[in-house]
Structure formats: structure tokens, C-alpha cells
Amino acid sequence: MNAWLFLTKKEFRLGLPSFLMVLIFFSGIIAGGVFAGNQFGFEDEFMSIALAIVLGLHTLFLVVYLYYSLNAERRRLHLWLHTPMSIAGLLASKLFTGVVYMLSTFIISIILAIQSFKNTFSFVHQESLFNSIGSTSVIVLIAALFMGSVFLLFWSVYLTFSQKWNDFISFLLTVVLIFVSVWAYAGLLDIPFLQALTNWGAIHAGDIFIGFEMSYIEDSFDIQTMEEATVFYIGHFVRDIFFAVIMFIAACWIIERKVEV
Amino acid sequence: MISLKDVTKRYGSKRALDQVNLELTSGKLIGLVGENGSGKSTTLKLIAGLNHPTNGEIKVSGNKVDRRIAQSVSYLSELDEYYRFFNVRQSIAFYASQFKDFDQEKAYEILKFMKLNPNDKLKHLSKGNRGRLKIVLSLSRNVPVILMDEPFSGLDPMVRNSIVKGLISFIDLEKQLVLITTHEIREVENILDEVIAIKDGSIIGHHNVEQLREEKHTSIVDWMTDIYE
Amino acid sequence: MADIFQSSQPIYQQLAERLKRQIIRGELSPGDKLPSVRETGIDVSVNPNTVQRTYRELESMQIVETRRGQGTFVTEDELILDSIREEMKAKVITDFVRGMQEMGYSDEEIQSGLTNYLKEKGEENI
Numbered sequence: 001m002n003a004w005l006f007l008t009k010k011e012f013r014l015g016l017p018s019f020l021m022v023l024i025f026f027s028g029i030i031a032g033g034v035f036a037g038n039q040f041g042f043e044d045e046f047m048s049i050a051l052a053i054v055l056g057l058h059t060l061f062l063v064v065y066l067y068y069s070l071n072a073e074r075r076r077l078h079l080w081l082h083t084p085m086s087i088a089g090l091l092a093s094k095l096f097t098g099v100v101y102m103l104s105t106f107i108i109s110i111i112l113a114i115q116s117f118k119n120t121f122s123f124v125h126q127e128s129l130f131n132s133i134g135s136t137s138v139i140v141l142i143a144a145l146f147m148g149s150v151f152l153l154f155w156s157v158y159l160t161f162s163q164k165w166n167d168f169i170s171f172l173l174t175v176v177l178i179f180v181s182v183w184a185y186a187g188l189l190d191i192p193f194l195q196a197l198t199n200w201g202a203i204h205a206g207d208i209f210i211g212f213e214m215s216y217i218e219d220s221f222d223i224q225t226m227e228e229a230t231v232f233y234i235g236h237f238v239r240d241i242f243f244a245v246i247m248f249i250a251a252c253w254i255i256e257r258k259v260e261v
Numbered sequence: 262m263i264s265l266k267d268v269t270k271r272y273g274s275k276r277a278l279d280q281v282n283l284e285l286t287s288g289k290l291i292g293l294v295g296e297n298g299s300g301k302s303t304t305l306k307l308i309a310g311l312n313h314p315t316n317g318e319i320k321v322s323g324n325k326v327d328r329r330i331a332q333s334v335s336y337l338s339e340l341d342e343y344y345r346f347f348n349v350r351q352s353i354a355f356y357a358s359q360f361k362d363f364d365q366e367k368a369y370e371i372l373k374f375m376k377l378n379p380n381d382k383l384k385h386l387s388k389g390n391r392g393r394l395k396i397v398l399s400l401s402r403n404v405p406v407i408l409m410d411e412p413f414s415g416l417d418p419m420v421r422n423s424i425v426k427g428l429i430s431f432i433d434l435e436k437q438l439v440l441i442t443t444h445e446i447r448e449v450e451n452i453l454d455e456v457i458a459i460k461d462g463s464i465i466g467h468h469n470v471e472q473l474r475e476e477k478h479t480s481i482v483d484w485m486t487d488i489y490e
Numbered sequence: 491m492a493d494i495f496q497s498s499q500p501i502y503q504q505l506a507e508r509l510k511r512q513i514i515r516g517e518l519s520p521g522d523k524l525p526s527v528r529e530t531g532i533d534v535s536v537n538p539n540t541v542q543r544t545y546r547e548l549e550s551m552q553i554v555e556t557r558r559g560q561g562t563f564v565t566e567d568e569l570i571l572d573s574i575r576e577e578m579k580a581k582v583i584t585d586f587v588r589g590m591q592e593m594g595y596s597d598e599e600i601q602s603g604l605t606n607y608l609k610e611k612g613e614e615n616i
Contacts, residue, residue, distance in 0.1 A: 002358060003358050003359050006354075006355060006358030006359065007358075007359065010344065010355060013344075013346055014344065014346070075342050076340070076342040076343070076344075077311075078306075078311060078336070078338040078340060078342075079338070079342065079343065079344075081311055081328060082309065082311060082328075082331050082336050082338075083331050083359050083360075084329050084331050084332040084359075084360070084361075085359070086329075163272070164272075164273050256327075256328060257313070260306070260311060260312040260313065261306060261311040261312065261338075288539070289539070290537055290539075422535075425535055426532055426535065429528070429531045429532050429535065429536075429537065429538060430528065430532050434537075434538055434539055447497075450497055451495060451497075451501060451534075451535055451536050451537065451540075452535065452536065452537040453537065454537060454539055454540075471500045471501065471502060471540065471543070474497075474498060474499055474500040474501070475500045475503075478498055478499070479498055480496075480497035480498040481497065482497065483498065
């Protein structure tokens with residue numbers, strides 16, 4: 001355990017530059033929002049748009065972070081892999097530091113977003129606002145973890161390919177494999193049995209927007225469309241986490257058995 | 262201690278090692294010599310569990326090798342890549358945290374011997390000093406097997422000499438086996454117990470060095486030139 | 491550093507010769523403790539296993555003796571030390587004479603040459 005903590009300390013240091021780059025990038029978007037707001041009026045509205053973009057981009061945070069960190073490691077696989085620690089331990093350390101970095105920018109963004117949304121959507125009930133921000137957070141963070149696991153899996157696949165072929169061909173092959181996998185995964189999700197298994201814990205827009213806002217929204221939109229667009233299932237979150245874990249394990253297996261320095 | 266049984270390693274269609282059999286015993290400094298691309302590095306990586314044999318079996322201390330053999334094998338790569346944000350002291354602390362058998366006291370002894378400053382950042386170290394640090398890190402483990410891939414390559418004579426002295430000073434030949442690849446044979450010929458010659462992925466000779474001198478009146482270099490043709 | 495040994499001859503023998511010379515020259519006196527195997531190894535850049543073998547070899551010739559827990563010491567037995575002196579002398583003379591004979595010098599020429607050389611060298615020193 002102590003070894004893992006020391007390793008994690010190293011990971012924080014190794015991944016720091018990518019965290020700073022992301023931080024600067026996000027600050028740039030928010031600064032852009034502020035600037036546009038000043039330019040055209042509608043300060044709160046532009047700020048809200050900027051923050052919504054930043055929050056949404058967090059889904060890719062772990063991918064960027066892991067790309068940077070693993071790429072740094074690729075040049076010294078002989079160091080990284082020459083350890084009695086399990087691959088799961090090595091990857092978990094990277095994932096953990098990535099999540100900590102992600103949460104730090106995410107929490108700041110959320111706090112700013114609450115302030116800004118309150119002003120922009122002043123007609124929405126407090127509780128509805130919290131509900132929607134809360135559910136957005138869950139969606140974004142789970143999506144980020146899912147994407148992170150996807151990246152880990154295909155990075156290890158890419159490394160395996162690159163032992164046989166050059167980087168460009170390996171990259172192409174990996175991309176092809178990603179498309180095939182996405183297509184297969186979409187097909188898998190369409191299987192009625194899996195749907196039956198995961199379509200539970202439905203959350204409707206109505207569960208998020210309470211009281212009179214619902215009728216307000218009903219006035220503006222067709223309620224049916226709204227319902228369909230915003231219904232999501234807790235079962236799907238569980239499904240995503242399940243597949244993320246499977247991909248993580250697969251990545252560990254591939255690196256342990258197939259990757260060579 | 263280390264045994265390779267009918268080990269073949271292919272990279273795609275290229276055969277890096279071909280049916281290699283090798284039996285190495287503890288308490289010795291063994292040189293693995295041969296041209297570039299003859300299979301020296303591959304052999305070391307296979308023993309370190311960082312590459313996987315296509316066929317055959319590798320054992321260290323009776324255990325079948327996989328990546329986790331790192332527990333009883335210290336592997337020094339020929340590559341010159343470390344975590345450059347660490348300084349020398351932090352590098353040692355990191356290694357000490359990752360390997361239970363890492364002896365910090367010994368590390369600082371070797372450090373002193375190699376005249377390295379613990380506060381120097383790795384990114385500011387000269388190539389020679391990075392080469393020295395690699396030696397510090399790999400010799401500081403109280404581990405039964407030490408594998409060194411080309412520890413002298415690209416280093417000037419003074420550094421090479423300090424590495425040779427460091428090897429003699431800090432290896433515990435009662436408990437350790439050191440396998441070292443190099444094509445600078447002259448550098449190591451006085452410190453080797455055994456020499457193994459490898460060519461095109463096959464072992465073409467394996468001798469006790471003193472026996473070679475005593476029975477055939479030949480130096481390692483002459484012997485190599487002889488059998489390599 | 492590596493040049494003090496010939497790479498085509500066993501190093502343990504060369505190192506033994508070297509130590510014998512040191513004893514004859516008085517650099518190592520009877521009863522002196524030899525450096526440890528590792529120290530000697532570092533000093534001459536030779537594998538400690540080889541140094542160990544040299545010490546064993548010298549021990550079997552009774553030139554040194556190992557005292558348990560204390561180290562290896564040069565013998566104090568004058569007879570043995572004398573015999574090394576004689577042996578080394580005989581060896582150098584043999585080499586010298588063989589070299590001269592190979593070049594075709596007669597015994598008389600070798601003898602007179604040696605006498606003259608020593609005489610001239612003796613005068614220089616006065």
C-alpha cells in the first residue's frame with residue numbers, strides 16, 4: 001500500500017503538466033464567456049454557456065489526462081513495468097490522480113455554474129436547479145470514467161499492435177477497431193434482454209423540475225418531446241460502470257500478457 | 262538460478278532467439294557478448310519478464326518468469342529514460358518505495374563512490390552521471406539477480422572505469438548473479454567469471470573465462486573473433 | 491588500469507606473480523596482512539572471485555596463510571620466503587637466457603655481456 005501511495009505521488013507529479021494545460025484551456029473558455037458577455041451585454045447568459053461547455057468537456061478530461069500520462073510512460077515502459085506491482089495497481093494510480101485533478105476543476109466549475117445559472121434561469125425554482133446540476137454532474141462524471149476506461153483499453157490494444165507494425169498502421173488499426181467496437185456496443189445495447197436488465201430507475205424531467213416550472217415548460221414545449229428527451233435510467237449508470245470495469249480489467253490483462261518493452 | 266529451456270523468441274517473422282538453452286548459477290559475474298541485434302537485449306528482457314518467450318520456458322530461482330519476477334530481478338535497461346522531474350535523492354526514495362529489498366544506505370554509499378550530488382535534478386545531469394545513477398539504482402537492491410543491458414555504451418572511459426569499480430565494490434558475489442551485456446569486452450574482461458557469446462539468436466559459446474585463458478591461452482576478444490567467423 | 495594484466499593468461503596466476511614480487515621487493519613484509527579480497531579486486535579492477543582464487547593458490551604454496559576471522563597474512567617462514575626469492579630469480583634468468591640464446595648468443599657472450607653491464611652500471615652509481 002505504501003508503495004502504491006509513493007507511486008501515486010509520482011503520478012501526480014508526472015500528470016501535473018497536463019492538468020495545468022487543461023486548467024488554462026478551461027480558464028480560456030470562461031474568460032471568453034466573460035469577454036463576450038461584456039461585449040454584447042448578457043453577461044450571465046454568456047457565462048452560463050461557457051460554463052456549460054466547460055462542464056461538458058469534463059467528459060474528456062480523463063482521456064486527455066491518461067493520454068498525456070501514458071504517453072510519457074510509453075518512452076520508459078522498461079521502468080514503468082519493471083515493478084512487482086500489479087498492472088491494476090499501476091493503472092489505478094493513474095486513474096485515481098486523474099479523477100482527483102478532474103474533480104478539482106469540476107467542483108470549481110460547478111460552484112461558478114450554480115451562481116451563473118441562478119442569475120440566468122432566475123425563473124427556475126432553486127431545487128430544480130440543484131436537481132439538474134446534480135444529475136448533470138453524475139452524467140458527466142460517469143461518462144468521463146467510461147471514456148477513460150475506453151481509452152485505457154484501446155491504448156493497450158494500440159501498444160500491442162505497435163509491437164508488430166509501425167505507429168501509423170497501429171493507429172489506423174486501433175481506430176478501425178474502435179469503430180467496430182462502438183458499432184458492436186450499440187448493437188449490444190439494443191438487445192431487448194439487456195434493455196430489460198438495465199431500464200430501471202427511470203428519472204424523468206418531471207422528477208427534476210418541480211412544481212410550477214413543469215407547467216411553465218409545458219406551455220413552451222411539447223411535454224411529450226421533453227419527456228422523451230430527458231428520461232434516463234439509473235440502470236444505465238450501473239451498466240456503464242459495469243462496462244468501464246470490464247474494460248479496465250481487459251486493459252490490465254492486455255498490458256500484463258501482451259505488451260513488451 | 263537462471264535457466265532457459267528451448268527458448269525461442271520471434272518478433273513478427275524475425276527470430277530474435279532460436280532454441281536457446283542456458284543454465285546460470287549464482288555468485289558469478291557473467292558477460293553476454295555479441296554484435297548488435299544478436300539477441301543480447303532480448304535475452305535480458307525475457308529473463309526480466311518484460312518480454313514473453315514465443316516458445317520454451319524461463320525460470321529464475323525455480324519460478325517461472327513473468328513480469329512480477331521484478332521482485333527478485335533488478336533490470337537495468339540500455340535506454341536512458343528516467344523521471345526527469347525527480348532529483349537524485351527523490352529517485353532513490355521512489356525506488357526504495359517500490360522495491361522492498363532496496364537498501365537506501367547502500368544507495369548512498371554507491372552515490373558517494375560515484376561522486377553524485379543527491380540534490381541534482383535528473384534533467385540537469387550529464388549523460389555520464391545518468392549512467393552512474395542507473396548503476397546506483399540497480400545495484401542498491403539486495404536481490405539475487407541483477408541484469409545490466411549495455412551499462413557502458415556511450416560513456417567515456419572515466420565513467421566506465423568508475424562503473425567497473427562500482428560493480429566490484431558493491432556486488433555481493435556470495436548471493437548475487439550479475440548478467441551483463443556489452444560489446445565493449447575489454448572493459449569487463451578482467452571482472453567476468455563467465456562469458457557467453459551469442460550470434461543471430463543462438464548461443465555459440467559459454468566458458469569460464471579463466472579456463473579459457475589457462476587451457477586455450479586466449480583472451481576473450483581473440484576467442485570471440487575466432488568463433489564469430 | 492586493465493593493462494596490468496595480459497588478457498590471454500589466467501589473471502589469478504598473474505596476480506599471484508604480482509603479489510610474490512611485492513613480497514620479494516619488501517612491499518609486503520613477513521607477517522603483513524593482505525588487503526581483503528574485495529579491496530584487492532577494486533585496487534586492480536579484478537573480479538573478487540579471481541582474487542579469492544589467487545589467495546587460495548598462494549595459500550596452497552604456503553606463501554600466505556589465512557587466519558579464520560582475521561584475514562590473509564604473508565608467511566613468516568623464512569625458508570619459504572627464500573625459496574620464492576630463488577624461484578623468481580631462476581625464472582627471470584631462464585627467460586633472459588632463453589631470449590639471448592634464441593638470438594644466437596653464446597654462453598660466453600652472455601656471461602661477459604652481463605658482467606660488463608653490471609660493471610658499467612656499478613661505475614655510474616659511484
